[in-house]
Amino acid sequence: MTERVLEISKLHKSYGDHKVLNGVDLDLNGGDVISIIGSSGSGKTTLLRCVNLLEEFQEGVIKIDGREIGYSNSKGKRSKVNNKQVTKDRALTGMVFQSFNLFPHLSAAENIMLALRKVQKKSKKESAEIAQHWLERVGLPDRGSSFPGQLSGGQQQRVAIARAIAMNPKLMLFDEVTSALDPELINEVLDVIKSLAVEGMTMLIVTHEMRFAYEVSKKVIFMNDGVIAEQGTPDEIFKNASSERLTAFLKNTRF
Amino acid sequence: MSTGFFNELWVSKMMIFRGIYMCIFVSFTAILIGTIIGVFVGLALTYGNIFTRFFARAYVDIIRGIPVLVLILTIYFVLPVIQINFTALQAGITSLAIFSSAQVAEMLRGGLQNIPKGQTEAAKAVGLGFSQTFIFVTLPQALRQVLPTWVNTAVETVKGSTLISLIGVVEITLVMQQIIGRNFLTMQFYALAGLIYFLICYSIERGGKYVEKKVAIK
Numbered sequence: 396m397t398e399r400v401l402e403i404s405k406l407h408k409s410y411g412d413h414k415v416l417n418g419v420d421l422d423l424n425g426g427d428v429i430s431i432i433g434s435s436g437s438g439k440t441t442l443l444r445c446v447n448l449l450e451e452f453q454e455g456v457i458k459i460d461g462r463e464i465g466y467s468n469s470k471g472k473r474s475k476v477n478n479k480q481v482t483k484d485r486a487l488t489g490m491v492f493q494s495f496n497l498f499p500h501l502s503a504a505e506n507i508m509l510a511l512r513k514v515q516k517k518s519k520k521e522s523a524e525i526a527q528h529w530l531e532r533v534g535l536p537d538r539g540s541s542f543p544g545q546l547s548g549g550q551q552q553r554v555a556i557a558r559a560i561a562m563n564p565k566l567m568l569f570d571e572v573t574s575a576l577d578p579e580l581i582n583e584v585l586d587v588i589k590s591l592a593v594e595g596m597t598m599l600i601v602t603h604e605m606r607f608a609y610e611v612s613k614k615v616i617f618m619n620d621g622v623i624a625e626q627g628t629p630d631e632i633f634k635n636a637s638s639e640r641l642t643a644f645l646k647n648t649r650f
Numbered sequence: 651m652s653t654g655f656f657n658e659l660w661v662s663k664m665m666i667f668r669g670i671y672m673c674i675f676v677s678f679t680a681i682l683i684g685t686i687i688g689v690f691v692g693l694a695l696t697y698g699n700i701f702t703r704f705f706a707r708a709y710v711d712i713i714r715g716i717p718v719l720v721l722i723l724t725i726y727f728v729l730p731v732i733q734i735n736f737t738a739l740q741a742g743i744t745s746l747a748i749f750s751s752a753q754v755a756e757m758l759r760g761g762l763q764n765i766p767k768g769q770t771e772a773a774k775a776v777g778l779g780f781s782q783t784f785i786f787v788t789l790p791q792a793l794r795q796v797l798p799t800w801v802n803t804a805v806e807t808v809k810g811s812t813l814i815s816l817i818g819v820v821e822i823t824l825v826m827q828q829i830i831g832r833n834f835l836t837m838q839f840y841a842l843a844g845l846i847y848f849l850i851c852y853s854i855e856r857g858g859k860y861v862e863k864k865v866a867i868k
């Protein structure tokens with residue numbers, strides 16, 4: 396389990412004149428769990444969105460399983476791959492959003508089944524079985540026929556995790572998935588993510604839950620102003636923070 | 651008087667039925683064609699490049715700015731000048747279809763743009779392509795949203811269909827005029843016309859409400 400799953404090098408991204416990512420380098424091996432912390436506006440969400448190809452980026456290379464995604468470089472010329480390939484490359488990663496984004500007109504099971512059927516072209520029966528498997532896995536075995544509006548925030552987010560992971564991605568991306576939740580619902584979602592970590596899922600997690608980051612991660616990354624300002628083991632980051640910026644940041648967060 | 655009315659009603663029942671049939675046929679066909687065109691124009695408005703958006707926008711704004719009657723008269727009397735000859739029925743259906751297509755296009759654009767960006771992003775993130783996202787994620791939500799407005803357009807189209815009597819299509823209004831011309835029971839037969847239109851429109855509205863309830867997002 397030590398093959399390189401994700402390889403980001405010299406990633407630069409700006410919105411117009413506004414530089415948001417200023418050269419990010421980051422590697423993940425199979426089974427790695429890496430958490431990204433950092434103050435608001437430091438570019439954490441943008442980084443995940445680039446990996447999921449929801450954003451275009453001006454410079455840099457993102458590779459998954461050793462193959463560049465989103466762009467191709469031939470004879471020194473960089474060009475975007477076509478939409479079909481973007482869709483394919485995007486399917487290599489699963490993304491879970493802060494605001495759940497479940498499809499409100501579909502039941503929980505149908506939310507999970509939709510892409511299994513339409514993208515992976517699986518039969519209805521097989522898709523339903525996979526959906527049920529993951530619903531059980533996230534602790535919602537009998538909520539398959541419930542609609543998002545009938546579920547609590549924590550339950551919705553667990554369905555969203557199931558929907559992403561059912562597609563069997565190489566890598567899961569989590570963007571502050573508990574920030575929109577009432578405090579008493581946060582743990583049920585974090586517990587699901589922890590159990591995925593135990594099972595060896597490769598994950599990149601943006602979070603404000605410092606204790607969770609400490610417990611779940613192999614490595615923690617502190618982002619500041621569009622660069623990785625600091626990185627290390629959870630102990631190095633949380634217990635022996637050296638730089639002024641990181642210390643200041645951690646002082647303003649609860650652990 | 652009332653025996654006279656029922657007598658006249660009995661005598662002209664077939665004419666009235668044909669008028670009702672014509673009204674429903676014209677309205678139904680116009681709404682169907684108008685909805686199909688409207689979906690494409692609405693798509694162009696929402697996802698088109700700057701040129702298609704421009705033309706779609708111009709089409710919608712111009713049609714919505716023209717009274718239905720002027721549309722009908724133009725298509726029936728002016729188009730022959732450029733060698734496009736429609737029968738009165740074709741002209742009637744075409745103009746009502748154009749009228750409803752602009753309404754449908756505008757409401758669909760609104761419906762699609764109201765759908766949170768997170769929906770398309772989540773659809774992309776699970777690997778759905780552009781058209782799959784449209785068909786399975788955004789359109790079903792947009793349709794639910796625009797259903798009440800769409801029902802409204804259907805009702806407006808039925809009401810607008812009275813106007814094609816002016817180019818000689820024998821629908822409810824013209825039938826009534828013909829009957830009244832024979833028996834001078836003006837009030838009774840116009841009241842009857844009003845009642846028939848009311849019943850048609852009311853049924854459409856009830857039907858719409860029923861479907862709305864059935865497909866409501868829980």
Ligand SMILES: Nc1ncnc2c1ncn2[C@@H]1O[C@H](COP(=O)(O)OP(=O)(O)OP(=O)(O)O)[C@@H](O)[C@H]1O
Pocket residue numbers: 410413415433434435436437438439440441442
């Ligand atoms: N679509 C956009 N257009 C222009 N600027 C954007 C856009 N999205 C993000 N930005 C800017 O990019 C910067 C980084 O945003 P990003 O959302 O990645 O930060 P973040 O680290 O995730 O912050 P938070 O902790 O608040 O979620 C911010 O300054 C933001 O204003």
Ligand SMILES: [Mg+2]
Pocket residue numbers: 439440441570571
């Ligand atoms: Mg963010």
